[in-house]
Amino acid sequence: MTKKLFGLCLLFSFTTVLYSQKTTHQFRVRTVTAGITLNSLADTITFHAAIEFLNKARQAYIAKGYEVQTIRISTQNLYKYLNQNSYNDALPFLVRLDKIAQQNNISLSIGQILPPDKYQEGIGEWAEKLVHTTSNISFSLPISSHAIGIHFNSIKASSEIITAISKSNGGEACFRFTASANCPAGIPFFPAAFHEGINSFAIGLESANLITEAFKQDNNPASARQTLKLFLEKNLLPIQDIAENISKTLNWQYDGIDASPAPGLDASIGQAIETYSKQPFGSPSTLSTCALITDVLKIWILKNVVTQV
Known part of the structure; x- marks a missing residue:
């Protein structure tokens, strides 16, 4: 199966300095x-x-x-x-x-x-x-x-x-x-990132927990795709709103959000997939779940950095 799972690149680095701030969000x-x-x-x-x-x-x-x-x-x-x-x-x-x-x-x-x-x-x-x-x-x-x-x-x-x-x-x-x-310019994740054109910025998220939460609410094959889409849009549209305001205020082009649901130490994409499939990661249902997630990331209303839409 050749679907571009989780966007064109699921690349991230744990070698950079992390910041700790008080957060009120699930991602x-x-x-x-x-x-x-x-x-x-x-x-x-x-x-x-x-x-x-x-x-x-x-x-x-x-x-x-x-x-x-x-x-x-x-x-x-x-x-x-x-x-x-x-x-x-x-x-x-x-x-x-x-x-x-x-x-x-x-x-x-x-x-x-x-x-x-x-x-x-x-x-x-x-x-x-x-x-x-x-x-x-x-x-x-x-x-x-x-x-x-x-x-x-x-x-x-x-x-x-x-x-x-x-x-x-x-x-x-x-x-x-x-x-x-096949990685284009503008990806915010390292080490694949490179730039082309005028000054711009993009947002990369650690959002695997959002997918887990959406599938906890609905893992019915008939409706889970729409539930996931609406849940991600509800949580991530404020991220885009802030970015667009930054763009307007500071005069930097906003390229979008990287759609890859990057995992973290306490944010497992494997757990998200298992929450939907009810099967261990790596089972035959894993790829179909990945395809479902990928489809949602292609059709949501947010601006994707990879496709520039």
């Missing part, structure tokens, strides 16, 4: 992610402006009783702003951005480090240097796309990167890299 804002286009590797002005925006955006959600776990920045793909610099030349600039990110409790994605379906000798060793000299930077390579299909050269490069960084920090550096498939 969390996993991230507010700002997408920016850097003029060069040395462009810290745009970077600082994004940090200022994120702090204001986070406070807008906290003021309404929502817990915001992280704030993040994604740039355009690294290879697009290397200019005439080599990858080794870029390292000191990336270290500088990483230090600013650390000081402000920000996670940073530099996007895809090579063009689609390209291979570069020594990229694994370079990635190992990057994870050794930084702590808050994530990065990626696309191994397939709708335009090209399978990126065999990217697969080769990704395998070398994964092998190299798996030796760093007990393998934990692998949380900072992904070989992604």
Whole structure:
């Protein structure tokens, strides 16, 4: 079954600094992610402006009783702003951005480090240097796309990167890299995130508990789809309203909510699926339940970041 379960990407990172706020809701804002286009590797002005925006955006959600776990920045793909610099030349600039990110409790994605379906000798060793000299930077390579299909050269490069960084920090550096498939710009979740275009932001949620609660109310195959849709819209429309107000007030484009119901330590998507199916996760009914959830995320009235609708 090839349905795109839970949106195009169910990618998340547990390596960023979490914030604890008093919350009155059944779910969390996993991230507010700002997408920016850097003029060069040395462009810290745009970077600082994004940090200022994120702090204001986070406070807008906290003021309404929502817990915001992280704030993040994604740039355009690294290879697009290397200019005439080599990858080794870029390292000191990336270290500088990483230090600013650390000081402000920000996670940073530099996007895809090579063009689609390209291979570069020594990229694994370079990635190992990057994870050794930084702590808050994530990065990626696309191994397939709708335009090209399978990126065999990217697969080769990704395998070398994964092998190299798996030796760093007990393998934990692998949380900072992904070989992604068919992921568009604007995704707020790391490490797949990358940006295109004008300044914008997107919201990523930890919403598995909402799905569990909806299925507790109704797990009848004839009506559960509509119940889930209405329940999610009721709970998440205020998130969109706040985002639209932030967009208007701070003049940043709002890209939408990532539809992926990301789980957490106390928010299990497996539990949500079992609540509907009444069968252990992995049973034949699991895929049909995933399809039901995916269908709802495609038709709800919220603006989905992946589809930009």
